[in-house]
Amino acid sequence: MLTDLHKHLLNDFQRDFPLSVRPYQEIADTLGVTEDEVLAALTDTAVQQYISRIGPVIRPNHIGVSTLVAMAVPEEHLQTVADKISAYPEINHNYEREHRLNLWFVAIASDVEHLNHFINEVERETGYKTLQLPLLNDFFIDLGFKLDLNHA
Amino acid sequence: MPDNRDRQLLEAIQLGLPVCPRPYEEIGKQCDMSEAEVIARLTVLKQNGLIKRMGVIVKHHPLGYRANAMVVWNVPDDLIAQLGGHASRFPFVTLCYQRPRKPEWPYNLYCMIHGKDRAVVLAQLEQLNQACGLQNFDQEILFSRRCFKQRGAVYQRSTDITHG
Numbered sequence: 001m002l003t004d005l006h007k008h009l010l011n012d013f014q015r016d017f018p019l020s021v022r023p024y025q026e027i028a029d030t031l032g033v034t035e036d037e038v039l040a041a042l043t044d045t046a047v048q049q050y051i052s053r054i055g056p057v058i059r060p061n062h063i064g065v066s067t068l069v070a071m072a073v074p075e076e077h078l079q080t081v082a083d084k085i086s087a088y089p090e091i092n093h094n095y096e097r098e099h100r101l102n103l104w105f106v107a108i109a110s111d112v113e114h115l116n117h118f119i120n121e122v123e124r125e126t127g128y129k130t131l132q133l134p135l136l137n138d139f140f141i142d143l144g145f146k147l148d149l150n151h152a
Numbered sequence: 153m154p155d156n157r158d159r160q161l162l163e164a165i166q167l168g169l170p171v172c173p174r175p176y177e178e179i180g181k182q183c184d185m186s187e188a189e190v191i192a193r194l195t196v197l198k199q200n201g202l203i204k205r206m207g208v209i210v211k212h213h214p215l216g217y218r219a220n221a222m223v224v225w226n227v228p229d230d231l232i233a234q235l236g237g238h239a240s241r242f243p244f245v246t247l248c249y250q251r252p253r254k255p256e257w258p259y260n261l262y263c264m265i266h267g268k269d270r271a272v273v274l275a276q277l278e279q280l281n282q283a284c285g286l287q288n289f290d291q292e293i294l295f296s297r298r299c300f301k302q303r304g305a306v307y308q309r310s311t312d313i314t315h316g
Contacts, residue, residue, distance in 0.1 A: 009208065010208060010210055010215075013207045013208050014205065014207045014208050014209070014210070015205035015206065015207045016205075016206070016207065017169075017206045017207035017208070019176075019191050019194050019195050019198070019206065020191065021174065021176070021177075021187065021191070022173060022174065023169075023175060023176075024171070024173065024175075025173070035173065039171055039172070039173070042171045043171050049211070049214050050210055050211055050214050050215050051208055051209065051210060051211065052168075052209045052210065052211050053167060053168030053169070053209050054168050054169040054171070054207065054208050054209070055165050055166070055167075055168045055169050055206070055209065056162065056165060056194070056197070056198075056203040056204075056205070056206045057203065057204045057205050057206075057209065058162065058202060058203060058204070059201060059202050059203075059204050062153070062154070062202055063154060063159060063162065063202075068251065070257070082298075082300040083300070085300075086300045086301040091301060092301070092302070093301060093302050094299075094300040094301040094302075095296045095297075095298070095299055095300065095302075096296065096297040096298040096299075096300065097222060097294040097295065097296050097297065098294055098295045098296075098297055099292070099294045101257070101294075102297075104222070104294075105300075105301075131254055131256070131257055133251040133252065133254070133257070134251065134252065135249050135250070135251060136249075136250040136251055136252060136260075137232070137233070137236065137249065137250035138248075138249055138250075139233070139236030139237050139239070139240045139248040139249065139250070140240045140245070140246075140247050140248040140249070141204075141240060141241075142204040142205045143205065144205060144207060144208075145210060145212070145243075145246060145266070146243055147210065147215055147217075148216075148268075149215070
């Protein structure tokens with residue numbers, strides 16, 4: 001069950017998280033509670049399952065290189081192929097989508113050579129061709145995501 | 153561009169800021185930096201835009217946002233920046249990218265839409281199409297089904313990238 005404090009912590013600090021010596025104290029001051037209450041609320045398992053982490057979102061492709069990859073895999077082989085792909089450390093997202101191209105994943109590497117080598121390995125290991133769709137332009141200004149938590 | 157110290161710092165922080173009174177001091181210990189240097193470097197990286205935002209990164213699905221769709225359009229190259237800029241201002245759009253067209257995949261504009269259910273996402277797409285004038289361009293909507301893996305990109309010698 002989410003308390004009002006939980007909801008504020010989830011919604012109000014998605015950006016401009018304090019870059020100061022005692023950031024949780026600063027948040028506590030903003031919300032009129034104690035630092036201990038903020039720390040306890042953020043450590044709460046109820047909130048932990050809703051937070052992936054607290055930290056920076058980095059502009060894509062400024063550190064390392066990455067590409068979105070699509071594959072068309074027969075339904076009966078999808079789980080096996082997906083598991084094989086997920087096991088690589090180079091993969092961070094891997095989704096089934098409703099389409100002929102039904103497997104979509106993001107591969108990241110330190111440089112282009114490593115990335116190309118990796119994609120070749122994926123094609124060889126799975127036996128399926130990949131469609132590589134690297135990012136060309138990012139139009140998104142990330143301000144966080146306004147959550148409607150009335151029923152959470 | 154970030155220097156090597158910045159990269160070390162971003163690598164140390166990629167799994168998240170610890171929940172304790174002096175979190176930047178803790179991060180500093182992992183990359184041999186003072187608390188003051190950690191804060192100063194993060195402040196500069198945020199000012200120069202390498203850090204798009206700094207804060208709580210929520211998981212949509214457990215919070216009731218169960219429908220997620222990738223929508224793709226084939227739009228003229230000379231309009232894509234304008235259309236992408238417009239589309240990315242809608243609160244339900246959580247990513248907005250240009251990617252190359254391929255012979256078997258003619259789309260170049262991508263938006264990710266998160267909603268509480270499928271009907272909501274379809275209504276949001278309709279709104280997006282109307283408001284941005286995207287309704288006349290070839291498009292497809294790809295709802296996500298299974299999520300096999302999702303994490304804040306950890307990888308060798310580097311750091312967090314949201315969506316290649």
